[in-house]
């Protein structure tokens with residue numbers, strides 16, 4: 008069986024369109040940075056103390072050694088592409104790169120940082136927008152030209168949308184070699200397409216949420232999770248499975264592959280009114296990928312891709328995955344009058360009945 012290469016996929020899409028050629032170059036640059044990051048991750052402690060705390064973001068989140076290295080690798084790679092401005096989770100302000108660039112790129116260089124030193128998948132998320140001026144990074148997600156993420160797991164995978172379906176490419180490990188960690192690639196690395204135009208199953212019995220925050224949730228989230236947990240005896244009438252890897256890229260990959268729903272809602276903890284995830288470089292690219300795979304993504308109520316960002320590091324509550332489940336969660340949020348009394352616990356029927 009032959010697999011199309013990432014390069015061929017991009018060239019076929021870009022043809023002679025110069026804006027698209029710029030996007031293609033940017034995706035290849037990000038893929039190259041991803042390989043270098045994956046090598047650091049594969050070496051783990053042999054490459055240094057990757058989980059060592061190097062600093063803190065303005066809102067108190069820690070910044071680890073690998074966050075910083077991944078950010079540098081991504082920025083260096085993007086200097087080879089027509090990128091006018093780069094916004095990164097690891098940089099307080101956007102950085103100007105190529106003054107003649109046609110694109111704006113937002114990245115989460117390393118998603119799932121709490122997993123750095125425990126050998127669990129982490130990744131790199133990116134969003135590519137047209138460069139429209141100083142506020143280019145604050146365009147709504149619906150304007151994205153391309154989005155994707157790399158996940159550094161048992162396989163190094165690139166999940167990509169160029170606005171016509173969501174596709175998965177796997178790095179062919181026989182196609183490249185490093186002399187040692189951090190040295191340049193010796194041969195041409197090849198990502199091969201293994202899944203074309205994924206479809207997220209619309210229904211699911213699997214949900215992902217950090218249940219340790221349950222006491223801080225609002226009623227919509229609380230009722231939704233309780234109804235799932237009640238299984239066959241509850242209003243859903245079926246058993247659910249739960250997963251939480253604390254690595255959104257890993258959750259997104261699973262959901263794209265076999266369905267499911269991910270929730271990081273706002274909650275009552277200090278600083279968590281809008282959850283934990285960032286709109287511009289986390290929620291938007293994931294939402295674009297989900298919608299292109301016929302899944303959904305909301306902040307609980309609104310479509311993520313319609314939201315106009317107010318600032319680069321803005322947080323947003325995030326729900327994404329199987330379409331029917333995302334829509335159901337919006338109903339728990341939007342129509343509280345339709346949520347019958349909690350007592351008797353599972354007497355709730357009608358609107359929310361599966």
Ligand SMILES: O=P(O)(O)OC[C@H]1O[C@](O)(COP(=O)(O)O)[C@@H](O)[C@@H]1O
Nearest residue numbers: 115117118119120121217253254255
């Ligand atoms: O530790 P928590 O609160 O469960 O949060 C985990 C979530 O936070 C994230 O790690 C946020 O991303 P970063 O690692 O880039 O900060 C997600 O990948 C993950 O789903």
Ligand SMILES: [Mg+2]
Nearest residue numbers: 115117118119
């Ligand atoms: Mg992240």
Ligand SMILES: [Mg+2]
Nearest residue numbers: 096115117118
């Ligand atoms: Mg990060």
